[in-house]
Amino acid sequence: MRFTNSLAFRVLGTTLLLSTLLVSVLGSILNQLLSDGIRESKIEAVLNESQSKLFQTENRFVLSEISSVADFRDAMDRTITEFADTKGNERNPEVVILQAKSPVTRFLIYERSTNQVMKESIPIELRDRVRASKELQYSYGEILYPTSFLTAVPIERREPALIVGGQFTLANFGQFEMFFLFSTAPEDQTLSLISRTLLIGAISLVLVLLFVVWAVSRQVVTPVRRAAEIAEKLSAGDFAERMNVEGADEIARLAQSFNEMASALQNQITRLENLSRVQQRFVSDVSHELRTPLTTLKMASDLIYRQRQDFDPTISRSAELLSAQLERFENLLTELLEVSRFDAGVVNLEPDVTDIVALVEKGVDTLTPIAKEHGSIFRYKHPAEPVVTVVDPRRMDRILRNLLNNAIAYGEGKPIDVEVRAGEHSIAVAVRDYGIGLRKGEENRVFDRFWRADPSRERTRGGTGLGLSIAQEDAQLHGGIIEAAGVYGQGSLFVLTIPRDRSEELTERLFSLSL
């Protein structure tokens, strides 16, 4: 099953995305708050400590009687050694004492640090600030230790630190800057422990959420999936399947409504099937019941008709009328039955490989005598090659005869053009007469059942009034269409277009409908 096809997977995906987003935002905020708090408290403690150490040192220098450079150096060494001695306590800082400027000579500059901490540890920017201010200044940096004086590489070990600096003045010896470098390694360790814990917590939270969502969605998705399966079976015509109704929750309600829907569908379809069967039976019965007496009538009428010379003129003429009207009645019956079959949806195509050019030719040949009686001739134009396709030849023939008969009936004795064209996706047959034609708006109405352009006149032309309507239905059965165009007094054009592949939509038109 593809990712996008499964509801459960989609829900899981969304959950994963949203929960990850939420947890990471919350986690980083929490992380930030915690580390800020820890650092602030550290800074406060560190500043206090630095302040007191600075005073201590300053006082020591002031109190000790320094009269020579040697004294001064000695005092410096002692101070640093003291600081270095108190080491061992993690909270005690490394100390760097720098001399900003000497009033005497630069050779008097005497800078010391505990544990050989390099003076490069002190950021220039911090020194600038310390020099500019009376207050203590601080900054984050690193304590740089040289590995050994013997190695060429000067810096080996670094330790993150909070560096606090302040200044004091020594008469005759100038300005000093004193820096306390508090290692922040323990705090950093705590902070990284916190963020690790937060990360692990976040990941487990997301996993737990995913599991919960998966479990919940299974509970929902399983019945939905079941419903989909049953719906597929329903649409395939299997109405026996039903969903299980358990409990009284929404899923149970879904199942229940689903089952009700299936039952309703089943009933409706059974009802329609019955209706259709009844209709079919009716058509079949009417067909049989009417056709048998009609046969007797026709045979009797034929018998009388053939002997009409033996009777006096009125009876003779009556025999002719009887015979003609019986034929008309028969045509009407046949077409009515066909129409009712279309309405009942019980028509079947009997497709066969057919050459349309030959089929049209046959129709034209068959109807040529009738056309001649009306004074018309057919002018048939077609491709040199056979146009072979799969159609129901009987229906196709009926469509053509309908169009040709129509053209004869309304062609007023003028020639009738018939043309077959074959396109890439479709095949078309056009029948063009130059007779009465159609008034505006009649192009579509000609396909209506029993529609006649001029009721008073046209009835004399015979025909059932169903021919074109049946032809249109036959065309649609092939996935095609018959379109009409006409100019009153100048004739009309009927074009049958069918797709080469019955299952495909008809998009191509091979004839223009403008006259």
Add this chain to the structure above:
Amino acid sequence: MTLIMVVDDDQDLAEMLAIVLTGEGMEVDLVSRGDQVMDVFRNSQPDLVLLDLMLPGLDGIEVCKLIRAESMIPIVMLTAKGDTTDVVKGLEAGADDYIVKPFQTNELLARIKARLRRVATTSAVSSKLEFGGVSIDLVAHEVRRGEKVIALTRLEFDLLLALAREPGRVFTREALLAEVWGYRHSSDTRLVNVHIQRIRSKIERDPNQPELVLTVRGVGYRAGNFTEQK
């Protein structure tokens, strides 16, 4: 005299048919129930049966099968339904031809006469055609495979003969309808299809892989594996 058996439950139509057929110089037996057909049939030995499909007592299609079990005489169905299934069922049950009610008297007579007419065999070059292990005796109107006589209806015989006589020729269904059934206008080509199937089931070794009567797709049929005997 030619005896026609008319099986139809509609008394008036039966009487009218009798009037018309008698007028043509034929004798007529009228039967109105399906279950009475076989008794009358065995008694009177008609030359042709006109058979309505909807009958009381016994269905027309069943009657058709019963007659075929005993006789190869022509059967023409009278059908009030043009519905495909009924026509095909009737043809498969052994009917030679069908005519749909309401029909023209002329049309009916033409159908009956076409079925009664024997195919002219005198013009044939030889009196016997050998046909892939099947021999057609044009004089005795018999078809044999080896020594075994294969029972073909007259129509089936005529259809087979039409194909076998011109072995190279491909016959369209329309041509066969004209030649064998005597239709001047092309009619229902299913007639040809159904009877070809019936012939195959009788003469072919394997009807599903015909060797004697071959289909030419999109055109029609032709005879296969043909040799002529002096």
